Every structure is written in structure tokens, then in C-alpha cells.
Amino acid sequence: xxQKFVYFFGNGEAEGRADMKxxxxxxxxxxxxxxxxxxxxxxxxxxxxxxxxxxxxNNQAYPEALAAEVAANLKKIEALMGxxxxxxQNPLLVSVRSGARASMPGMMDTVLNLGLNDTTVQGIIAQxxxxxxxxxxxxxxxxxxxxxxxxxxxxxxxxxxxxxKEQKGVHLDTGLTAADWKDLVAQFKKAIFDELGQAxxxxxxxxxxxxxxxxxxxxxxxxxxxxxxxxxxPAEWGTAVNVQSMVFGNMGDDCATGVAFTRDPSTGENYFYxxxxxxxxxxxxxxxxxxxxPINRSKPTTLPTMEELMPxxxxxxxxxxxxxxxxxKDMQDLEFTIEKGKLFMLxxxxxxxxxxxxxxxxxxxVKEGLIDEKTAVLRVAPSQLDQLLHPSLxxxxxxxxxxxGLPASPGAVSGSVVFTADEAEAEAKIGKKVILVRIETSPExxxxxHAAQGILTARGGMTSHAAVVARGMGKCCVAGCGDIxxxxxxxxxxxxxxxxxxxxxxxxxxxxxxxxxxxxVPTVPVQLTGDFGxxxxxxxxxxxxxxxxxxxxxxxxxxxREFGAEGIGLCRTEHMFFDAERIAAVREMILSEELxxxxxxxxxxxxxxxxxxxxxxxxxxxxxxxxxxxDPPLHEFLPQxxxxxxxxxxTMKVTxxxxxxxxxxxxxxxxxxxxxxxxxxxxxxxxxxxQVRAIMEAACELVKNxxxxxxxxxxxxxxxTTKELQVLKQNAVAICEEVIAAYGVKVEYLIGTMIELPxxxxxxxxxxxxxxxxxFGTNDLTQTTFGLSRDDAGKFLPFYVENGILPEDPFVSLDxxxxxxxxxxxxELGRGTRPKIKLGICGEHGGDPESVIFCHKxxxxxxxxxxxxxxxxxxxxxxxALGDK
Ligand code: ADP
Ligand code: MG
Ligand code: MG
Numbered sequence: 115x116x117q118k119f120v121y122f123f124g125n126g127e128a129e130g131r132a133d134m135k136x137x138x139x140x141x142x143x144x145x146x147x148x149x150x151x152x153x154x155x156x157x158x159x160x161x162x163x164x165x166x167x168x169x170x171x172n173n174q175a176y177p178e179a180l181a182a183e184v185a186a187n188l189k190k191i192e193a194l195m196g197x198x199x200x201x202x203q204n205p206l207l208v209s210v211r212s213g214a215r216a217s218m219p220g221m222m223d224t225v226l227n228l229g230l231n232d233t234t235v236q237g238i239i240a241q242x243x244x245x246x247x248x249x250x251x252x253x254x255x256x257x258x259x260x261x262x263x264x265x266x267x268x269x270x271x272x273x274x275x276x277x278x279k280e281q282k283g284v285h286l287d288t289g290l291t292a293a294d295w296k297d298l299v300a301q302f303k304k305a306i307f308d309e310l311g312q313a314x315x316x317x318x319x320x321x322x323x324x325x326x327x328x329x330x331x332x333x334x335x336x337x338x339x340x341x342x343x344x345x346x347x348p349a350e351w352g353t354a355v356n357v358q359s360m361v362f363g364n365m366g367d368d369c370a371t372g373v374a375f376t377r378d379p380s381t382g383e384n385y386f387y388x389x390x391x392x393x394x395x396x397x398x399x400x401x402x403x404x405x406x407x408p409i410n411r412s413k414p415t416t417l418p419t420m421e422e423l424m425p426x427x428x429x430x431x432x433x434x435x436x437x438x439x440x441x442x443k444d445m446q447d448l449e450f451t452i453e454k455g456k457l458f459m460l461x462x463x464x465x466x467x468x469x470x471x472x473x474x475x476x477x478x479x480v481k482e483g484l485i486d487e488k489t490a491v492l493r494v495a496p497s498q499l500d501q502l503l504h505p506s507l508x509x510x511x512x513x514x515x516x517x518x519g520l521p522a523s524p525g526a527v528s529g530s531v532v533f534t535a536d537e538a539e540a541e542a543k544i545g546k547k548v549i550l551v552r553i554e555t556s557p558e559x560x561x562x563x564h565a566a567q568g569i570l571t572a573r574g575g576m577t578s579h580a581a582v583v584a585r586g587m588g589k590c591c592v593a594g595c596g597d598i599x600x601x602x603x604x605x606x607x608x609x610x611x612x613x614x615x616x617x618x619x620x621x622x623x624x625x626x627x628x629x630x631x632x633x634x635v636p637t638v639p640v641q642l643t644g645d646f647g648x649x650x651x652x653x654x655x656x657x658x659x660x661x662x663x664x665x666x667x668x669x670x671x672x673x674x675r676e677f678g679a680e681g682i683g684l685c686r687t688e689h690m691f692f693d694a695e696r697i698a699a700v701r702e703m704i705l706s707e708e709l710x711x712x713x714x715x716x717x718x719x720x721x722x723x724x725x726x727x728x729x730x731x732x733x734x735x736x737x738x739x740x741x742x743x744x745d746p747p748l749h750e751f752l753p754q755x756x757x758x759x760x761x762x763x764x765t766m767k768v769t770x771x772x773x774x775x776x777x778x779x780x781x782x783x784x785x786x787x788x789x790x791x792x793x794x795x796x797x798x799x800x801x802x803x804x805q806v807r808a809i810m811e812a813a814c815e816l817v818k819n820x821x822x823x824x825x826x827x828x829x830x831x832x833x834x835t836t837k838e839l840q841v842l843k844q845n846a847v848a849i850c851e852e853v854i855a856a857y858g859v860k861v862e863y864l865i866g867t868m869i870e871l872p873x874x875x876x877x878x879x880x881x882x883x884x885x886x887x888x889x890f891g892t893n894d895l896t897q898t899t900f901g902l903s904r905d906d907a908g909k910f911l912p913f914y915v916e917n918g919i920l921p922e923d924p925f926v927s928l929d930x931x932x933x934x935x936x937x938x939x940x941x942e943l944g945r946g947t948r949p950k951i952k953l954g955i956c957g958e959h960g961g962d963p964e965s966v967i968f969c970h971k972x973x974x975x976x977x978x979x980x981x982x983x984x985x986x987x988x989x990x991x992x993x994x995a996l997g998d999k
Contacts, residue, residue, distance in 0.1 A: 119165050120183040123149040124157020124359075125194050132442075137162050139354035141213030144462050151441060153434055153459050157194045158208070158358030159187040161326065163215070166352030169330050184326075184357075191359050200318040204241060205234035207251070207360040210325035212332065214353040217463065218341055221353060222332035223262045225325045226396050227255035227360060231316040247365050249295030250287075254395065256302045256314060259321065263328040264314075266306055274301050286404070288393075322357070329355045361458045363451040364395040370424065370452040372399055374409060376435050377445045379467045382474030382645075385412040386435050388448070390420050395451075427457045438462055443484050444493075445475050469494075469501040470645075477645045480652075487652045488996055494649060496963035496990040500524055500626075502646065503677075503982050504590070507624055508636045516609040516621075519570070519595025521628035522581035527567040527590045528622040528634035531615055533605050535562020539694070542566065549621055551607055553600050555580040557750045560692045563589065568623040570630060572600050572607075575908040582958065588673065588982035590625035594908075598630070650678060650985060657992040659969065660976035662738070663984055664956055666690060668729035674981035678988055681738035682730065683889060683978020684829075684956035687805060688746050690726050691719070700751045701762060705776055709800065716804040723805060727812035731824055740827040740889060740956075740978075741809055742868065743802050747790040749780035786894075786903055791832020795842050802830075802842060806849045814857035826863045827952075829889060833867040833874050839884040866952070869940050870894035878940035879947045887952035888944050889978070890937050892959045896924050899933045925958065928965035938972045954978055963990035970994035 121129040121138060123146040130138045130146030138146065142160030149155040161184070168177050192198050197206035207229040212222045230238070230252045238248040257275075260266035275287075278298055284290060290298075303314045315321050332338060333353045342349060363371030374388025389406035391399050399406045409420040409428065421428045431450065434457075438446045447465035451458050467475065476490040485493070504525035507513065529547035532538045535558065538550045542565035550566035552559060554573045563569055563583055568590035571580045575594055584591030597610040605617040613632065615621060622631040662683035663674035667690075671682060691700045696719060703715035730739055752773070753759050759777075763770045782788035795802035809826050816822040828846060833839050843865050850863055866887030869875050875895070878888065897904055902911075904925055914920040920929075928934055937955070944951045954976040959965035961983025969977050970991055979987050 116179065117164070117177070118162075118183075119177060119180050120159050120161055120187050121146065122157075122159045122187050122190055123155065124191065126150070126152050130160060135215050136351075137164065137354075139163060139213035139215055139356075140217060140463055141211060141461060142354045142356050145356065145358070145460075147441075148438075148459050148462055151437065153437065154457060155459050156359045156361050157191045158356060159184075159191070160213075161355040161357070163352035163354045166330050166333055166354070167350065170334070170352075174331075184322075188357070191357075195359050197359075199229055199322075200234065201237060202233045203237050205229055205237045205318075207234075207238070208322070209356075209358050209360055210322070210329065211356040211358065212329040212353050213356055214333075214347075215351050216345070216347055218338065218347070218353075221338050221341075222329045222335075223258070224396070225255070225258045225262055225328075227251045228259070228321050228325055229318045230255045231318065231321075233316075234318070242365060244365060246292035246295065247362070249292050249299060250290075250364060251362070251395075253295045253299045253302065256299055256306075259325070260302065260306050260314065262332075263324050264306065264310060264312070266309060270305055270309060271302050274298065274305060326355050326357075329353060358460075361451045361453045361460075362395065363391075363453060364393055365454060367393055368424075368452070368455045369393055370420070371395055372406065372409065372420070372450055374431075374435075374448045374450065375445060375465050376439050376448070377465075377471070377475055378412075379445070379447070379465050379471055382445075382467065382471030382478070383412075384478055386410060386432060387412060388420075390450075392423065424452065424455070427452050427455065430457050434459065439484070443479070443489075445471075469498040472498055473502075473649050474645045477648045488656060490649070491652050491656060491989070491992050492996060494989060496966070496986045496993060499986045499989060500983075502642070503640060503985060504588070504626070505637045505639050506626065507622070508638050511636050513622070513629075513635045514632045515629050516611060516613045516615075516632050517595050517597035517630040519572075519592040519597065519628045519630065520575065520581070521624075521626055522578075522593035523569075523584035523589060523591035524626040525568065525588070525590030526622065526624050526626070526635070526637045528620060528637075529567040530618050530620050531607075532562075532566070533600070533602055533617060535559040535565075537617075538562035539565040549623060551598075551600060552580070553602075554578060555583070556754075557692070557746065558754065560689060561694065563587065568592075568625065570595060570598075570621075570623060572596065572598050575912065578908065579905070584625075585958065585980055585982075587670070588980060590623050592623050592625055592628050592630055595628070595630060646985075650988065653988050653992040654678070655992075656995050657988060658995045659966075659974060659991040660954075661960075661984055661987045661991060662740075662954065662976050662978040663981050664960070664978050665730070665981060667726075668733045670981050671730055671733040674984055675733065675737075677981055677984035679737075679981065679984045681740075681976070681978075682734055683740055683954050683960070683976060685730060685739065685741045686745065687723065687726075687742060688744055688750075690723060691751060693722075696722055697751065698765060701753075702766060703801075704748050704751060704780075705766060705768060705773065712798065713800055716800055720804050720808050723808035724812045727809050728816060731812060731816055731822065731826075736823065738825065738827060740829050740866075740887075740954075741805075742829040742831050743792075743805050744794055745791050745831040747780070747782060747785045747788055748794070749777065749782070749785070752777050752780065784903070786897060786905075792830050792838050792842055793832065795830065795845075796838060799842075799845055803845060803849055806846045807853060810850050810853040810861070810863070811857075813861050813863070814853055814859050817861050818857050818859045824861065826861075827887060828863060828865045829868055829887075830865070831868045831891070832870060832894070833881065833885075834871050835873070836877065836880045836884055839867055839881060843884050864952070868894075868956075869937075871898050872936060875936040875940040878943035882944040882947035882951055885944075885951070886948070887954070888940065890940070890953075890955040890957070890974075892928055892933065892937070892955055892957040892965075893925065894957075895936065896929065896933050899936060900924060900929075927962050928959040928968055930965075930968050934968055934972075941972055941974070961987050963987075963993070966990035967994040967997070 128146035128150040132147035135143045138160045199206045211224045363369045372390025378387045388409040407417040445465045449461035476493040479485045480490045507526040529549040541548045551570045581593045598607045600607045622635040662681040663679035664684040665671040699718040706712045813824045864886040867885045868891040870891030956978040960977035961979030
């Protein structure tokens, strides 16, 4: 059979269907579908995307058969409409509309009223009896055609129109007369000739093919190419062209045009929502020339509604709304036009919606029996939830943006500015809300970050310390804000526009947009409504992979449980060391040259650590808790600033020089690859011994006194060889057994390791002889696999991503081809040795939807992520499970 290039629709029939989007584009496929289910759609035809592909394959030539098919289909329209294209008495006018598979701003705009010229305009006048309408349509056509087909600068014609209005002393287009429009058509054509040296085409056939050519041509324009690149749309798809007979919303007060949604796209509420304009055409509604009126009173308004002005059309429209929702089983975004009291549908598609609306619509549609539970779960994108899990700025409030940085961690907060972590802590203690502003942050600032409402840094990228830690804490953060200059000495920062913000001044951060605002902008709180809960119930029905959280404090653990965490996948014990009281003991330990001194200091820390673990176990009652032993290099615990060094020397009664000497001796060229992780445990066994004892005593105490059942998971970081694990495991087991015996209770425990070095992944079969579980530390595994340090990557990584050298930042979304391959391999090797070995990932990838889906595919038991990302991971895991089937 010969290839078919054109598909007809109209009069209750269509050659195409909604599921032919690849061939007909979204607009064409849905016009066909609406027509065949009997909705009033002006007749027309769609030229397929295959023509577009052929066009580019054959040096911009059309397939031979196309011209005849177009002519035949145009005849069909003419027959249905009782008008003839180009006829002097009774001319048919059409629109030419582009329409790719996916909606694509950046493509050609639509041309309306095509087929008009100095002769046919007379026919329109005779037919409509309305000269003003006819010339208004004509001038619109010339304007649009000149702009989108001929490439004329829009401003030149716009300027002529403005001039005309000025001359006539009117403000609105509606103030111009037929004679004015007629004169403008002539002026436009002259300006086009003067500017382009090319006459405006009078021949309707030439106009039609010009417009068709412009749609296909626009597929390769720079805007479209850029848009496709950003949205991963392949160039091979091509666009379709829709040619459709015109209906006129601008023929008088019984005419109108508008857009509507079958449900409210911002709240999801189940009422008909839309706007329209009487006596207007095409995009007047969105162009903001006049204020559109609502179609009904579902929201209060002072304007007359469509329901009141055109009740018959409105009632018919309400029926169409119902038909479309039942048919498409999703919220629809509609375009319509009313010509002389008759309603026409011009477009339908699944409507874009906010996160709360997506959830409400999905849940409601299950209740209404429109969709099943699986479909509801798949209707909400995991990444969309992020919007919901943090407070946001009141969209109605005025705001004074003084700087922009990176949207490093979402949320919206206000507070008075402080410049040091200690101040942040002190102010927070007396109940003040503060924003911590730093040039950049370091581990020393953690207590201040905890105490602050939000964090603003002048330097550092999306994966800088501030950004990573803030996201982990679920704290709002704007990072890398080059628009501000921070001056610690004068305790102030200066924004690019000259505004100076001093300590104590109030600012607001929007971590979702990266904006810094002067003053306090009111926020709207997180609303985990009933619908959110209902959706998450459905999510958990289909999900097979568990979701744990990374939490270092009982508070974080509590938040995470509220979000549905099923355990702790990573507790970083070192974060507990930064607390003001403890850091002194930690420093004392580090500064002690002798084992004895270190043990004395550790004995001070031990009860505090035990208390931490009791708090965590209590909060996570009955759920698994994985605790990682000390990981960072010791120098991170020593002070850097002169003032702090002096203070430490006084409290510890050691000389400043001795401290400086120690700091020097701990200096490393590459701390990430230095004396850290299990290497500390091997060289200073007393540190890990203390931690293991604290964990086991906490567990035994709760089991013995309160009847808990706890299986602590003790995790040893940065293992490269089995021997390391063997030695450390032996030490740990000895202590565990000693504690268990002392308490006289039965407590099981697991000892496992993080897999975060390629060597560990490569020898996972051997490591599994010792390890009872693996947790993939994908942050460090990414650093070590790529051989790049995250802290230094800011200089080139953004460039790599922008220029497509890396498809994505591998710290945001797991590099499945490389790092993922290691993870997959290690899982298989580990299971080979120990079939029931528990497998999970911790690290930020645990909250990234794509990475979660990957983890499901390779069969991990769980992912662990920061508390605020737990619902996102749950939803992603459900999507992965449903995608499997
Ligand atoms: P976009 O994809 O940018 O929305 P459309 O092709 O949908 O472009 O058209 C732009 C505007 O013109 C819309 O308001 C649409 O409803 C209107 N329109 C398109 N074709 C016709 C037609 N045949 N009759 C009346 N209005 C039309
Ligand atoms: Mg548009
Ligand atoms: Mg449209």
C-alpha cells in the first residue's frame, strides 16, 4: 500500500486516532479523536510527521504524492463547509498549525485566517455582512504571516498599529474601524515590501504552501533545536502540520474564544475552570490585551461569566467536559471558540498541573472510578513531590529580590542575618530565627547550619558542602550566590545592586528558586493533606523495595518516620561530635599523644554517644538502624581560626604552638583519599571500640529494660580489602559479645561495610565472607570511580554538563553506565558468597528518582535518603515496580 501522508478529520469522523501521536503529533491526533467521538471540531487535515522526516532526508523536497493528497483533502473541507478556498464570493479560510508529538514552544506559531487577499476579503464582507470583522481578520493574517512565514520583524508592523491608534486617539483595538483596518492592511503590505523586497503573496495556494513550508522549516530553527536538546527530544521525530477550517470568535457579541481546564490545574479541585473573551480571536485570551472573564462562578468574580452570557453554549461545554474526561481519563486542557452562538473545540490535551493538583486529581479519579490505583500512582512524577515537602513563599506576597544564587536546597525561610556558626547557635538558643551567611561552609559550621533557618553562601556549587549538608538536613539553602560580597570584618554583605545587608537585618531565602530577598516574605506551610496520605498508601501497595533514611539525630529520624521511612540506612556518627560540649572532648582525644589520654577523652564521649543511639533506637522503634563508625579525617575536628585555636589552648592547657603543630601534622594533600574511614579504626582501634560499645550498650539497655527488639547494623566505612574488615570485625565482635554478656540479654547484631571504593566492589565476593551487609556509599564511589573530587569539581563539572560531555551531574543522578555497573557487579558477587546478604544504598542518590529506579532494577533491598526525600523515593520505587510489569 502506498504511504499515506494526509489524515482527514471532521463531521463526526476521522482517519486518525488519539494513539497516533507519533504520526500525527499531539494536536492532530487529538483533533481526530475529538472529531470521531462526535464533538464539534471544524474540519481539517493533518500532514504527517513522516513528511517532515522525508522533507529533511530529500534536501527539503516533499514526497511526490503530497500535493495531490493535500488538494483532495482541501476539497473535502470545502464540501463540508460549503465554501471554496480562494473563491471570490464564498471563500474558505483556514488555520495552519504546527504540532509535534510533545508540545514544543520554540516551534512555529500558528497562522490564522489564511486564504485572505484583496479579492476574497470582499467575499467575507458579503458573507458576514461585517466589513470591520473582515478587515480585522485580514490585518491579523498579514501580521501573522509576515512574522512567522516571511520572517518580518514583528515590531515594525506592531509599531504601525500603535501609530494608528495614537492618530485615532483610541487605546484598544476595538476602537478602530473597518476603514482603519483596511488602511493598515495596505500599510503592512507596503512595509513588508520595503523591508524584505518581496511582495506579500496574494495567491491562497502560495500562502498555504508557504505556511506548510514554514512549519516544517521551523523544526530545524535554533529555538526548536535548543528546546529539543534541553528536553531530550530526538530530531527524527519531526512535526506534523494541521490545516483546519477557520471558525471566528470575533464576529460580534455572540462570538467568543477561550481556554479551559476540566479541573483546576493549581489545586486539582473538581470543577470546570476557564477563561474567555467575547468577540476575540485565537490567542487574545493569553496575550493579555483585554482582561479575560471566567467561564463560571467556581471562583468569585465581578465579571459576567460565560454561564450567564451564553448559557446554551455553556451547558453544551459542560457536557463536552464530561465526555472528554470520561474518554481520556485525565484532566484536559481545552481551547474553544464560539461563532455566532455555536461552540467549536479546537484543541485538547492532558493538562499541566502543580504537584498538589496532580495528587488530588489522581486520588479523586480513583474514587470516581475513572482510573485504577496503578494509574493513579503513575500519574504523579516523583520529582514533583519535592515542591510539596517544603514550605513555599506566598505567591501573592510582594518580594524584593536582591540577589540570585543556586537553588541548592528547597524551601522558603526568613530570619536575621548572622555570619558565624556560633552566633547562629547562640541566637537560635534564645529563640531567634537566623539565616547563616558564609562565603562557604565547612564541617565546623554544622552546628550553626543546624540552628539556622536557612543557609546562604557566596561560593560553591550544587554539590558544595553547604548544599549537600543542607539537603541532608532538609534545610533551605541558596549556594554559590556570586551576586553578593560577604565581608566578615564589617559583618555585612553587599548585593550586586548595592544594597548592604548588615548583621541582624532580615532576609528571605527561596531555596527552590535560588532567590535572596530583603525583609520577611510570608510563607505557606507544607501541607501533607489527606490526599497526599491516600496517594502514599497506594504507593506502598505496589512498591517492593524498602526506603530508609539518612538520619543522625532523633529529630531527623522522627521527621523521616512521618514521611514513611522504614529504618535508618545511614547514621553518620561524626555529626554527633560537633556539638559544642563534645567537640572539646573530641579535640582532647586528637591532641593526646598517648593511648591513655585518648582513652580518657573517649570515655567522656562514650556516654553521650550512647545517649544518641538510645534516642535513635527509640525513635525508630522496631525498625532497622545502620550506624556508621567514624569516617572523616581527624583534622576536620580541629579549629582553623586563630581565635578558636587560642581558646582551645586555654581550655586544654596546651600551647598554641603544640596545637598548630598537630594541625600541621594532620594536614593531608588529599584528605578524601587520606587517613579516614576504617583506616582510622585500624590505627586507633580505641575510637571504634568506644563507638561499638556505645551502640551495643544502648541496644542492650533498651532490650533489657524496655523490651525493645533491636538488631543494630554496625557499618564500617571505606573498606578496600577483606583484611581490614576482618581485623575490625574481630574487634567489634569481641566488644559486642562482652557487652551482651554483661547485660545478660540476647541481642543479635550485624556487621557490614560500605562499598565506596572500586577495589571493594571488584572484590565484593571476598569481602562478603566477612560482611553481613553492603551499603553502597555512592557519593564516594562516584568520586573514586571517576577519580574526581567533589569539592574541586565545581571548576569543570558544570561545563561538562552544559556541553554534553557528561549527560548529567553524576553526584545528582547515579552514573548507571560506570558507577552503576560497579554496584550491580558487587551485588552479584556479594550474593554469590552470601545469598541472603542485605543490600542497600546510602548517599544522595537514594533520593533521586532515576537512581531509585536503577536500584530497584538491580534488586537492592532498600535505598536510604535524606528525610525530606523519603516520599520521593517511595513513589519512585513504586513507579519502578509498576514499570516492571
Ligand atoms: P498553540 O500550539 O501555540 O496553542 P494553536 O495552533 O493551538 O497554537 O493555535 C493558536 C490559537 O489559534 C489558539 O487559540 C487556537 O485555538 C486558535 N486557532 C487555531 N486554529 C483555529 C481555527 N481553525 N479557528 C479558530 N481558531 C483557531
Ligand atoms: Mg501559542
Ligand atoms: Mg493551542
